[in-house]
Amino acid sequence: MKKRIIGLAILVLIVFGGYNFFQNFSATGVNSGSIQFTYEEVPNYDGSNPYVVVNDNKPYFTSDEITKETYVKFGPLDSLKRVTSAMACLGTGTMPDEDEKRSDISSIHPTGWNNVKYDCIQEGDGYCQNRAHCIAWCLSGSNAEKRNLITGSPYMNSNMNVFEVRVARYIERTDNHVMYRVTPIFKGEELMCRGVLMEAYSVEDNGQGICFNVFLYNVQPGISYDYYSGESKYTGEFLETAVKADEGYRDYRYILNSNSMLIHTPDCENTGKIGSKNKVYSNAGRDELIGAGYSPAECCNP
Ligand SMILES: [Zn+2]
Known part of the structure; x- marks a missing residue:
């Protein structure tokens, strides 16, 4: 019985000790x-x-x-x-x-x-x-x-x-x-x-x-x-070196508006205004999209 209580006390210590450790x-x-x-x-x-x-x-x-x-x-x-x-x-x-x-x-x-x-x-x-x-x-x-x-x-x-x-x-x-x-x-x-x-x-x-x-x-x-x-x-520090999170692993090249038929870059602010029904994420090439009737948007000029 005593052993079990001691075991339980140790368990409680481990559990709560660990919990506190991760709460900082x-x-x-x-x-x-x-x-x-x-x-x-x-x-x-x-x-x-x-x-x-x-x-x-x-x-x-x-x-x-x-x-x-x-x-x-x-x-x-x-x-x-x-x-x-x-x-x-x-x-x-x-x-x-x-x-x-x-x-x-x-x-x-x-x-x-x-x-x-x-x-x-x-x-x-x-x-x-x-x-x-x-x-x-x-x-x-x-x-x-x-x-x-x-x-x-x-x-x-x-x-x-x-x-x-x-x-x-x-x-x-x-x-x-x-x-x-x-x-x-x-x-x-x-x-x-x-x-x-x-x-x-x-x-x-x-x-x-x-x-x-x-x-x-x-x-x-x-x-x-x-x-x-x-x-x-x-400070001026890091102005030249900073990059964006999507550089390197972006899995699409453009965001399209299928209503206005415009091509935007993924980081263009105006893509936030495109309704989800008209928003198309595309990996197609620029020429391919232009061939399909799209044109580059003036805001971001992709
Ligand atoms: Zn744009």
Whole structure:
């Protein structure tokens, strides 16, 4: 009897010791209990890749977390009002309808919000901060939800989009489900996250179509942030070397609008405005598309 109690005590120690060991990021555990990740393992951003692969690219979802029942769940804000984690089983049912309107999100000020305009920022209107959705509107239909919006650099936001588009395209093509979780990673009591952990796993084909686990740096080439306050300053560093997440592994070359018959590059901002019915992802050659009646869009000139 005594032995069993001691054995049980040791087991409890192991289980809870291990649990605590993996909890040294900010999340409260809702949605993110199965994540085994520490920011300390991540190499510093070096101006090249906008993300690093984590856990051999295998997401941390446990077998009982994987489901075909669609849902979108946001963790509660923590004691510093920071976003914790957003998790979903995505499918065509969680994606917004084509005519669904996006509400205004400008009234939401996520933690670390301190937005300034810089000449060196190419993305958008040149401001150094975006309200970045953990789970994108195009996947969840969630828009002005403060548990889903973080202060993100335009660079991180656009690189998140590369992964989001892959998932959206996969769901549209297959009608399958994708387990999906985005967790902002804060260091200590900082108010602007150091990056986001993005995990995705396609359910019906056991990850054949979609399977990734990546940490994207919340950095902006040319700018440095004070992650406590969200204040920023110009450094000029990494402006020449920074690349986009889709360079090197993009599995399609163009995004087409089958209504206007225009060809766009995958990173063109205007592709976000194309309704899902008219959006075609294509690997065809440029000449082939022109031969089929398409023409290059002026906005991105592919
Ligand atoms: Zn374009």
